[in-house]
Amino acid sequence: MRTIVKPDARQKIKLLGHLAGLDCDGDPASKTPRQQQKRDFLKEAVVQVQRPDGPMVVLRTLQTSACEQNCFYCPFRAGRSGIPRVGFGPDELAREFDRMQQAGVVKGLFLSSGSVGGGARSMDPMLASVELLRRKYAYRGYVHLKIMPGAERAQVEQALSLADRVSVNLEGANAKRLASLAPRKDFEGELLGAMRWVREIAQAQGSSFDRLRTHPAKAPSLVTQFVVGPAGESDRELLTTAERLYRGVKLARAYYSGFNPVPDTPLANAAPTPAVREHRLYQADWLLRFYGFALGDLPFDRSGALPSDVDPKLAWARQHxxxxxxxxxxxxxxxxxxxxxxxxxxxxxxxxxxxxxxxxxxxxxxxxxxxxxxxxxxxxxxxxxxxxxxxxxx
Ligand code: SF4
Structure with missing residues (x-):
């Protein structure tokens, strides 16, 4: 049964911030009522992210928790009960965020969303929210904006003029793996296509981006996220795709998100991904980006897995x-x-x-x-x- 909630804007900040954290934090249904009561939803909405110039406290929120998609791993998938379906209007979100950043509670915004009416229609209120922040509230601070699958090229262009960082989440290592995680998402067309647009637009605009962002002369960075584990992909598959993106579309960073099963989803009975796998992927990714390692240098076994008992650099050094x-x-x-x-x-x-x-x-x-x-x-x-x-x- 759908939970109907009509919170005010401040309650939405707490609720949607809490919901935005579910990807990393598990599902409310898996917590006892006492644990639920003890949770401070505002703290879950205000999170620390790492920026090149140091840590930054940002508001992490969703434009809406409603979603028509059916991604197998996701707490927000269409028809799943127990999730409040709440949304911000652009004015409401911009005003509340401005209030928080004026009060010094947050220094930046990370905005994602469920999908309603397709990717393009879902992006419209997100873009409108950030546009209001930049123009009406003259906010020049950090914004990380998710580009929704199915967004149009003009929307990607607008996102790049407004945000300091954009994410296009591939979720799967390749089209085959994505099909067993989110069958309605189009790996090649919608996701890789959007990444190519980001690269093309950034190249075409050079340093002439809209001067509303924190660092106007700097092209926004592009990041992605993988759901690690339930699709059965190997570490080699994930890192092959990441390495291709680092070179091909100048991806700034890949996030490897270890899977946690969510009740009442098709993957509810799949095994959680051991934390050590996520850790080894980050270590190997670091070697690709900062240590001059090539994909072929990484110590995969025959199945394409990194060693779990030793970090990949030490494994390489022992061999070589x-x-x-x-x-x-x-x-x-x-x-x-x-x-x-x-x-x-x-x-x-x-x-x-x-x-x-x-x-x-x-x-x-x-x-x-x-x-x-x-x-x-x-x-x-x-x-x-x-x-x-x-x-x-x-
Ligand atoms: S589109 Fe996003 S919010 Fe909707 S089900 Fe898929 S992952 Fe979840």
């Missing part, structure tokens, strides 16, 4: 560096980045320190920000293995 440690005083940046315990910052610090003199021991690495204990088995100092690793090699 165990007999050929890296000479810290001569290695290139790329070679240093292959060593466990050495990241981009410590690699740069090592290169800088080498211009002043030779590094002689693990303590020198530690002083430059490396995790020396992790690096120890895989490095040499002027041909000498650090004493700590003698046991490792004997």
């Amino acid at each position: 560096l165990a007999g050929r440690p890296v000479e810290v005083n001569r290695a290139s940046r790329r070679e240093l980045l292959r060593v466990p315990g050495i990241g981009p910052r410590s690699a740069d610090a090592i290169l800088g320190a080498r211009r002043q003199g030779h590094l002689r021991e693990l303590g020198d690495l530690r002083a430059l920000g490396a995790v020396a204990s992790r690096a120890a088995p895989f490095v040499l100092f002027d041909g000498r293995r650090p004493p700590q690793q003698l046991g490792f090699w004997s």
Whole structure:
């Protein structure tokens, strides 16, 4: 039975913020009434996100929790009972958000939505809300706007003129995997197509985007999300798609969202995805984006899975560096980045320190920000293995 609710705007902020968090947080039906009562819905609506210049507190909300789609994993799927179907009008959302950001409660907005009347019609109120924020309320802060499947090119263009970040959520690693998660979504046309539009529009506009955004001269970033697990995809499939998007459409970031079964959905009995799988995917993704690893470098097993008991960089190093440690005083940046315990910052610090003199021991690495204990088995100092690793090699 559909729950009918007529909350005011402030109640909607709490309710829709709480509902927007269900993707990550499970389902209200799985909580006891006492646990439900204890939940602070406003805290669930106000969340911290990581931005390149540091953490930021944003309002995470939905334009509406109504949805006509039937995605198998989703708490909001059409016809599912127990979910309040609530929506904001653009004026209402813009006004409430402005009130919150004027009061210093939030610094940014992350706006998503259920789908009502198709992707294009669902995008209209989202765009209108942000347009009002930018023009009527002169808000210049951070906005992350989801591009709905089925949105039109002109809407994507408008989204890019208003938002600092847009997301096109692929959910599945490829068309076949998406079909077993969300059969009405069109992987190639609606989703990859929208990503290509984002790239084309960003390239065409260069630095001449509308000057309403936080960083007007900077093209908005594009991100995506995968639902990990229930479609039976391998880690290799997910990372293959992510790597293709990093190169092809300049995707800024992929999010790997471990699946949690939601009652009263077709995937209610599917197994939850172990947290370690999500963690390993993020580690491997990090290697692709910041450590110069290629897809072929990642230590997949025959089934395409990453090792679960060890991080992918250490697994790679055990295979490739165990007999050929890296000479810290001569290695290139790329070679240093292959060593466990050495990241981009410590690699740069090592290169800088080498211009002043030779590094002689693990303590020198530690002083430059490396995790020396992790690096120890895989490095040499002027041909000498650090004493700590003698046991490792004997
Ligand atoms: S379109 Fe979005 S909100 Fe609707 S069922 Fe699918 S994932 Fe859920």
